[in-house]
Amino acid sequence: MDRIDPSPYLVYSGMPIMEALKVVNTPPVHTAFIVDLNSSLKGILTDGDFRRGLLNGLDLDNTVDAFMKSDPIKALTSIATEDAVALLRSKNLACLPLVTRHNRLVTLLIDGFFLHERNKNNTAVIMAGGKGSRLYPLTKDCPKPMLRVGGKPILEIIIEQCIKAGFSKFYISVNYLKEHIIDYFGNGSNMRIAIDYLFEDQPMGTAGSLQLLPKSITKPFLVLNGDLLTTFDYSHAIRFHDNHKPVATMCVREHLTQIPFGVVQAEGHMLVGFEEKPSYRQFINAGVYVIDPSILHLLNPNIPTDMPTLLADAQASGRQVMVCPIHEYWLDIGRPETLNTAQYEWINLGR
Secondary structure: OEEEEOOHEEEOOEEHHHHHHHHOOOOOOOEEEEOOOOEEEEEEEHHHHHHHHOOOOOOOEHHHHHHHHHOOOOEEEEOOHHHHHHHHHHHOOEEEEOOOOOEEEEEEEOOHHHHHHHOOOOOOEEOOOOOOHHHHHOOOOHHHHOOOOOOOEEHHHHHHHHOOOOOOEEEEEEOOOOOHHHHOOOOOOOHHOOEEEEOOOOOHHHHHHHHHHOOOOOOOEEEEEEOOEEOHHHHHHHHHHHOOOEEEEEEEEEEEEOOEEEEEEEEOEEEEEEEEEEEEEEEEEEEEEEOOOOHHHHHOOOOOOHHHHHHHHHHOOOEEEEEEEEEOOOEEEEHHHHEEEHHHHHHHHHO
């Protein structure tokens, strides 16, 4: 149990949310503490708080105050160490802000053991068995995840991002032209990771091959489509899942649909409203999931199953499924036009 200076994790009330997120991404605490000009603690902000705010209709133009949790758990600086430890453990916290009786933030009490346990590696599963029919003839002799963006296979980009996020154990589901993938990556030793393969004798859907995972996997694991590019830090998905403890988390991306015409509302022959070129915002599936092994028994070994079906079956059995919004850059490389878009956007992002 350590007491540390809160200065690197301070954010002032009224700060733009994107500036506050830079503090949230500062390890090892990954929490911003919002204070006023007198250093009085107003609230805290975690990555989960931010993403919940997006789901509730907030946007990136809001300040940190709209997203923060305004009633954080805290304690007086005079708290005994054993009492602080008991409070941290009972509330499943990694960090406890310590304040004066006037609510001025003085120090942070950090549970190093909790942080270590929270950041232990989880397994990553990448779905790379599809034929990529929409990208034919590019995929005639090359599996879709091995198509190159910026001179590098998409699958290699995904694996490198996972490594950066702390993953070291991988399973790759393969079927179509699987030799291209296996010959390129092997067992992963060249990248200082471990790769095993899930062999689909026939297409099993985006979830079906999960039943091929070994029973030794007991922790929630990351599942990724093998054709996406994003700057999203995959460790955030694991942390979001661990904090809320559903049986599954689906990451979603906000999609804006622009209607290029004026939309008319009518009742019978009567005009009741008119909206000029409206925009509609909806969440779409981002192809990133965290799955608890406890729901894998819902998969039927004889029926190809896609991930939405597995999640719907989990809900039907009374389990909780949550969504985690992605605001970062995201692109699904599933069509020729999006692959062309990726060629210049990804490079312009400095990737």
